[in-house]
Structure formats: structure tokens, C-alpha cells
Amino acid sequence: MPRFAANLTMLFTELPMLERFAAAAKAGFQGVEILFPYDIAARDLSRAAIAAGLDFVLMNTPPPNWAGGPRGFAAEPGREERFRSDFDRALRFAGVLRPRHIHVMAGHAQGREARDTFARNLRWAAERAPHVNLTIEPLNPVDQPGYFLADFDLAAELIAETGAPNLGLQFDAYHAQRITGDAMAVWRRHAGIIRHIQIAGVPGRHEPSGGMIDYQGFFAALDRSGYKGWVSAEYNPAGLTTEGLGWLPRSPA
Ligand SMILES: O=C(O)[C@@H](O)C(=O)CO
Numbered sequence: 074m075p076r077f078a079a080n081l082t083m084l085f086t087e088l089p090m091l092e093r094f095a096a097a098a099k100a101g102f103q104g105v106e107i108l109f110p111y112d113i114a115a116r117d118l119s120r121a122a123i124a125a126g127l128d129f130v131l132m133n134t135p136p137p138n139w140a141g142g143p144r145g146f147a148a149e150p151g152r153e154e155r156f157r158s159d160f161d162r163a164l165r166f167a168g169v170l171r172p173r174h175i176h177v178m179a180g181h182a183q184g185r186e187a188r189d190t191f192a193r194n195l196r197w198a199a200e201r202a203p204h205v206n207l208t209i210e211p212l213n214p215v216d217q218p219g220y221f222l223a224d225f226d227l228a229a230e231l232i233a234e235t236g237a238p239n240l241g242l243q244f245d246a247y248h249a250q251r252i253t254g255d256a257m258a259v260w261r262r263h264a265g266i267i268r269h270i271q272i273a274g275v276p277g278r279h280e281p282s283g284g285m286i287d288y289q290g291f292f293a294a295l296d297r298s299g300y301k302g303w304v305s306a307e308y309n310p311a312g313l314t315t316e317g318l319g320w321l322p323r324s325p326a
């Protein structure tokens with residue numbers, strides 16, 4: 074079975090952030106991710122992860138928090154300076170948190186110039202942080218209207234064009250299903266460049282069970298495929314987080 078991480082921006086929100094780590098470990102997760110960790114001192118987050126025995130799997134480039142607003146600037150023509158200073162801020166946090174991946178957010182933009190800006194910024198970022206694994210993630214246009222990256226084939230094209238060994242695809246099965254209607258076909262098509270996986274039920278973005286994606290079948294397929302990365306639970310629990318974890322495969326005692 075792959076290793077499972079809890080997205081602490083969405084799970085265990087009944088608790089203050091620093092208490093979510095221990096709760097995730099107790100529930101059986103081996104890692105955690107936080108979309109935008111910038112509101113809390115990185116050393117406090119790092120201590121909480123270490124104390125709970127959890128790997129820190131992923132964080133995003135700024136915006137600094139989850140409360141609406143922009144979703145990055147990497148594809149926005151004319152915002153290169155903002156992108157670069159945000160990226161350096163992410164690297165300062167990552168220097169303490171040591172996440173396995175940093176998700177580089179594209180932001181809101183459209184068209185050829187945005188595509189070229191994104192490609193240039195990705196190349197710059199991959200060269201600036203050659204030892205950090207970077208990802209890009211297509212987001213569905215219903216949840217994120219106007220977000221530049223909403224197409225898995227385009228993401229694959231950009232990764233190939235950038236040619237950086239430290240840039241890969243973040244496959245969020247929820248977004249893939251919402252964008253294409255067949256998340257598993259997207260996974261099969263792009264498995265070779267997928268570095269990180271996120272899951273949620275479809276259509277409601279709740280627990281990954283009983284919806285349009287057979288997640289238990291997916292976990293078994295991931296196992297057979299030799300996938301070595303993480304699978305992160307990134308959904309809005311329908312009730313208390315701990316009451317909806319029946320889908321989480323347990324390691325043998
Ligand atoms: O799927 C999502 O919404 C996230 O993984 C994300 O990074 C959006 O900011």
C-alpha cells in the first residue's frame with residue numbers, strides 16, 4: 074500500500090493547527106501536508122511534525138493563507154517579481170519544514186502569454202532550487218474559476234518542455250474526475266510523471282469512499298504499479314474527521 078498523508082488544511086480542523094499533527098498520527102497517517110503554512114512559525118510546525126513522528130509531505134507556494142484571494146502568480150504575465158519573491162519565501166519555510174514537495178501555484182491567467190510565462194517561471198524555479206521537488210497541479214474550473222492550469226495534458230507538456238528532473242505532476246484525483254470525467258484514465262496516461270497524489274470523494278469533495286472513484290481499487294493499482302510517492306487525503310470531512318476514516322487502509326500490526 075502507498076503511504077498516506079493527511080492534509081491538515083482540510084482535515085482535523087476541529088483542532089488548532091499544531092494539535093492536528095498528533096491527531097493525524099493517532100488516526101494512522103504517516104505524513105501531513107499544509108497548503109499554505111505561512112501563518113505559523115515554520116519551526117513550530119516542524120517540531121509538531123517531528124513530535125508526532127510524521128513526514129512533512131507537501132506545501133504550496135504562497136498566497137500566504139487559504140482565505141480566498143489569489144492562487145499564486147507563476148502564470149501571470151507581469152507578476153514575475155512577485156512570483157520570485159514568493160518562491161524564495163516558500164524556500165525559506167521549506168528550509169525548516171523540509172517538505173518532500175513544493176506545489177508551485179499558477180494563479181489566474183489565460184492564453185499563450187500566460188503559458189509562456191508559466192514555462193519560464195517553472196524553469197527559473199527548478200534551477201533556483203535544484204534539490205527541491207516541485208509539482209504543478211491542474212485544478213478544476215468549477216472550484217477554481219480562471220485558474221490557469223486546468224488541463225492535465227497541458228501540465229504534462231509544460232513538464233516535458235521545462236525538462237527539469239525536479240519538476241513533476243501533482244495528480245489530484247478529485248480534480249481529474251471533475252475535469253475529465255475519468256480520473257483513472259488520467260492516472261494511467263500520466264503515471265510516469267506523477268510525483269504526488271491527492272484524493273477526495275466526487276462529486277462532493279468529502280471522504281474518498283462511495284463516490285464516483287473506486288479508491289480501494291485505485292490503492293491496489295498504485296501498489297501494483299510500484300508507485301513510491303504519497304497519497305494525501307485532501308477533502309472536507311462530512312462530520313468529525315475521525316468518524317470518516319473507514320476508507321484509510323491500516324498497516325498490518
Ligand atoms: O486541490 C487543491 O485545491 C489543492 O491541492 C491546492 O493546492 C489548491 O490550492
Ligand SMILES: [Mg+2]
Pocket residue numbers: 210245271307
Ligand atoms: Mg489538490
